[in-house]
Amino acid sequence: xxxxxxxxxxxxxxxxxxxxxxxxxxxxxxxxxxxxxxxxxxxxxxxxxxxxxxxxxxxxxxxxxxxxxxxxxxxxxxxxxxxxxxxxxxxxxxxxxxxxxxxxxxxxxxxxxxxxxxxxxxxxxxxxxxxxxxxxxxxxxxxxxxxxxxxxxxxxxxxxxxxxxxxxxxxxxxxxxxxxxxxxxxxxxxxxxxxxxxxxxxxxxxxxxxxxxxxxxxxxxxxxxxxxxxxxxxxxxxxxxxxxxxxxxxxxxxxxxxxxxxxxxxxxxxxxxxxxxxxxxxxxxxxxxxxxxxxxxxxxxxxxxxxxxxxxxxxxxxxxxxxxxxxxxxxxxxxxxxxxxxxxxxxxxxxxxxxxxxxxxxxxxxxxxxxxxxxxxxxxxxxxxxxxxxxxxxxxxxxxxxxxxxxxxxxxxxxxxxxxxxxxxxxxxxxxxxxxxxxxxxxxxxxxxxxxxxxx
Amino acid sequence: xxxxxxxxxxxxxxxxxxxxxxxxxxxxxxxxxxxxxxxxxxxxxxxxxxxxxxxxxxxxxxxxxxxxxxxxxxxxxxxxxxxxxxxxxxxxxxxxxxxxxxxxxxxxxxxxxxxxxxxxxxxxxxxxxxxxxxxxxxxxxxxxxxxxxxxxxxxxxxxxxxxxxxxxxxxxxxxxxxxxxxxxxxxxxxxxxxxxxxxxxxxxxxxxxxxxxxxxxxxxxxxxxxxxxxxxxxxxxxxxxxxxxxxxxxxxxxxxxxxxxxxxxxxxxxxxxxxxxxxxxxxxxxxxxxxxxxxxxxxxxxxxxxxxxxxxxxxxxxxxxxxxxxxxxxxxxxxxxxxxxxxxxxxxxxxxxxxxxxxxxxxxxxxxxxxxxxxxxxxxxxxxxx
Numbered sequence: 001x002x003x004x005x006x007x008x009x010x011x012x013x014x015x016x017x018x019x020x021x022x023x024x025x026x027x028x029x030x031x032x033x034x035x036x037x038x039x040x041x042x043x044x045x046x047x048x049x050x051x052x053x054x055x056x057x058x059x060x061x062x063x064x065x066x067x068x069x070x071x072x073x074x075x076x077x078x079x080x081x082x083x084x085x086x087x088x089x090x091x092x093x094x095x096x097x098x099x100x101x102x103x104x105x106x107x108x109x110x111x112x113x114x115x116x117x118x119x120x121x122x123x124x125x126x127x128x129x130x131x132x133x134x135x136x137x138x139x140x141x142x143x144x145x146x147x148x149x150x151x152x153x154x155x156x157x158x159x160x161x162x163x164x165x166x167x168x169x170x171x172x173x174x175x176x177x178x179x180x181x182x183x184x185x186x187x188x189x190x191x192x193x194x195x196x197x198x199x200x201x202x203x204x205x206x207x208x209x210x211x212x213x214x215x216x217x218x219x220x221x222x223x224x225x226x227x228x229x230x231x232x233x234x235x236x237x238x239x240x241x242x243x244x245x246x247x248x249x250x251x252x253x254x255x256x257x258x259x260x261x262x263x264x265x266x267x268x269x270x271x272x273x274x275x276x277x278x279x280x281x282x283x284x285x286x287x288x289x290x291x292x293x294x295x296x297x298x299x300x301x302x303x304x305x306x307x308x309x310x311x312x313x314x315x316x317x318x319x320x321x322x323x324x325x326x327x328x329x330x331x332x333x334x335x336x337x338x339x340x341x342x343x344x345x346x347x348x349x350x351x352x353x354x355x356x357x358x359x360x361x362x363x364x365x366x367x368x369x370x371x372x373x374x375x376x377x378x379x380x381x382x383x384x385x386x387x388x389x390x391x392x393x394x395x396x397x398x399x400x401x402x403x404x405x406x407x408x409x410x411x412x413x414x415x416x417x418x419x420x421x422x423x424x425x426x427x428x429x430x431x432x433x434x435x436x437x438x439x440x441x442x443x444x445x446x447x448x449x450x451x452x453x454x455x456x
Numbered sequence: 457x458x459x460x461x462x463x464x465x466x467x468x469x470x471x472x473x474x475x476x477x478x479x480x481x482x483x484x485x486x487x488x489x490x491x492x493x494x495x496x497x498x499x500x501x502x503x504x505x506x507x508x509x510x511x512x513x514x515x516x517x518x519x520x521x522x523x524x525x526x527x528x529x530x531x532x533x534x535x536x537x538x539x540x541x542x543x544x545x546x547x548x549x550x551x552x553x554x555x556x557x558x559x560x561x562x563x564x565x566x567x568x569x570x571x572x573x574x575x576x577x578x579x580x581x582x583x584x585x586x587x588x589x590x591x592x593x594x595x596x597x598x599x600x601x602x603x604x605x606x607x608x609x610x611x612x613x614x615x616x617x618x619x620x621x622x623x624x625x626x627x628x629x630x631x632x633x634x635x636x637x638x639x640x641x642x643x644x645x646x647x648x649x650x651x652x653x654x655x656x657x658x659x660x661x662x663x664x665x666x667x668x669x670x671x672x673x674x675x676x677x678x679x680x681x682x683x684x685x686x687x688x689x690x691x692x693x694x695x696x697x698x699x700x701x702x703x704x705x706x707x708x709x710x711x712x713x714x715x716x717x718x719x720x721x722x723x724x725x726x727x728x729x730x731x732x733x734x735x736x737x738x739x740x741x742x743x744x745x746x747x748x749x750x751x752x753x754x755x756x757x758x759x760x761x762x763x764x765x766x767x768x769x770x771x772x773x774x775x776x777x778x779x780x781x782x783x784x785x786x787x788x789x790x791x792x793x794x795x796x797x798x799x800x801x802x803x804x805x806x807x808x809x810x811x812x813x814x815x816x817x818x819x820x821x822x823x824x825x826x827x828x829x830x831x832x833x834x835x836x837x838x839x840x841x842x
Contacts, residue, residue: 044601373669374599377825
């Protein structure tokens with residue numbers, strides 16, 4: 001008995017940080033996802049000349065909570081002909097994979113659950129790709145034609161775009177020379193340039209492929225609502241449906257985080273080694289102060305007293321965050337002797353801010369595309385993947401590799417390396433476009449649907 | 457006994473055209489609708505698929521059948537007028553115009569010039585509104601979410617004008633047999649002019665979003681081609697026919713209301729694909745705007761209602777009158793037996809006839825194209841089913 005107790009204590013002592021982080025993720029992530037959805041709806045409304053959710057809380061700030069409650073208390077329907085076990089299992093699989101992928105990520109140098117796994121990026125990409133099982137099984141288990149087509153589309157799409165995304169990641173990894181997430185960011189710090197700038201074509205490829213991988217518009221064919229009702233989610237309702245939803249948005253966060261880590265300098269602020277640009281450190285707190293001030297300004301316009309109080313509370317939170325963000329920057333200036341002691345907090349807090357900021361921008365781009373572009377057709381999607389993105393990414397890896405050798409030979413590094421990689425990227429793009437053009441010439445688009453079978 | 461629903465479905469399906477062969481393991485039959493996000497109401501399309509390719513299709517209609525034609529036989533001529541608004545409920549003004557003119561023809565009266573011009577203005581506004589609704593939903597079907605809201609913003613302006621004129625927004629009952637019931641309100645010209653002024657830029661905005669968009673081109677070009685001879689053989693009218701390259705517009709061919717007074721072009725397409733139909737309708741909106749601008753410049757004064765009695769008793773006889781509704785030729789065939797009620801009213805709805813072209817257009821395309829084709833036909837199920 002004592003042995004067991006002892007073992008448990010040791011286990012807890014050794015792993016309490018990741019355990020707590022994991023619990024926080026599982027508990028907080030649904031909330032975060034809820035607010036990502038709210039922000040998406042607000043952005044959508046802004047682009048579409050309307051207001052979006054305005055009823056629950058001031059400016060609809062409590063809408064996600066209302067939605068969550070609604071989804072949780074909804075009737076849980078399992079179709080009679082469904083494969084019950086698989087139907088039950090599928091959404092759980094999807095969510096589990098997405099949450100597990102989060103574990104491998106590092107939100108700033110401090111907050112990381114699975115600390116410094118040496119295969120970092122590979123783990124994240126691999127585990128998040130497992131989510132496809134949830135989609136395929138869910139579509140199959142529903143025993144509905146729409147679900148089945150949605151699931152098939154989804155698997156075909158993921159398999160094809162995973163290749164392109166993987167090749168794009170390889171480009172970034174070539175520069176980093178490691179799979180470990182902390183080391184990748186450190187490499188960008190050492191070289192003084194984001195890998196997204198060194199390999200713009202790889203970044204572009206990853207951007208497109210990650211949109212396709214997360215089934216977002218204009219590649220949201222698996223759940224194309226105007227064609228397949230809701231694709232693989234058609235038969236799911238209530239809680240199960242919200243699990244899929246959670247998985248989808250979590251996956252968005254995962255791909256955005258991977259892109260941020262590998263291509264956008266992770267938690268580094270822009271130009272981390274240029275000292276005269278240190279004032280950039282003040283931008284995050286100023287931004288939060290700005291948001292808080294805006295909330296205060298809007299307060300008198302709220303109709304009810306409760307809403308006014310709520311608005312002030314939001315403003316107060318913004319100010320509090322601003323103080324937290326400002327502290328590690330201000331303390332070393334006021335008391336230089338404390339600079340070293342404050343350093344970890346600086347890394348953790350401001351690093352976290354920059355990471356979340358970049359991830360938000362990336363997700364904003366996703367949303368922007370969604371409200372602007374029509375949807376691809378399935379064969380067009382596959383053609384884009386196999387005839388353009390995959391050749392492009394493979395050629396790009398080759399040419400970037402050559403560029404790196406050239407760079408080493410000439411002793412170029414950092415920004416100088418651009419001299420080698422930019423021509424390489426341009427050549428890759430030209431060759432890929434050439435391949436696409438010849439493909440199209442050799443196989444003219446037939447009007448009445450003689451396009452090749454899309455399920456590659 | 458527990459009914460095996462699957463067996464029942466199979467039996468029902470086999471009886472209705474798209475055959476199911478139990479031994480055929482390469483094809484799949486799916487039902488699109490009547491409850492489906494993009495069948496524009498309660499259309500039910502049965503699709504036979506090979507993978508995702510459509511190898512056969514069948515439209516099943518009647519879910520919104522209300523017996524409008526039969527109702528006409530038990531109502532007086534005036535009483536029936538509001539019913540026609542409920543057929544193509546997104547272009548109620550046009551429906552009313554067709555019916556009123558048909559009965560006027562039967563009565564051998566003519567609406568006064570002022571009434572005819574105001575009718576023209578409202579009908580053209582309604583055409584723009586109808587096309588805006590089509591554009592929004594069509595784009596939504598193809599996956600572009602945003603144009604819908606812009607289109608509804610402009611449509612709202614038109615509905616406001618209609619509301620100011622007759623008090624109703626959707627099922628307007630704007631006209632009366634013999635002319636108009638309401639005099640135009642004071643600022644009608646100004647409202648229409650303001651709308652037309654802003655609308656030019658708006659159409660440009662929509663075109664910026666879609667016309668040169670690569671994905672939009674990919675989704676609409678070469679999709680749902682309807683050749684001119686097929687279109688004529690199937691009786692297609694309106695933009696569907698014109699996009700196939702046939703220059704046929706009843707506003708020009710057999711002018712009614714005040715259309716003979718105005719200059720406007722009839723846009724036609726070349727290939728008859730979805731993209732051409734899109735371009736034709738966009739241009740039609742511009743032309744309607746021009747007609748409105750010409751019409752408000754000179755609205756003649758005078759009475760708004762011809763001398764028709766309180767009780768309408770047309771002489772025995774029959775008449776067919778058709779107008780160019782936003783969706784195509786809308787015809788009314790009215791037979792009078794000399795009493796206060798029509799003996800028979802037969803309506804030729806453009807959506808119903810255009811829908812016949814669906815199978816021709818959809819065969820060989822993918823499921824994703826089916827929704828584009830339903831959208832491009834611009835059907836309203838209220839009108840298809842009547």
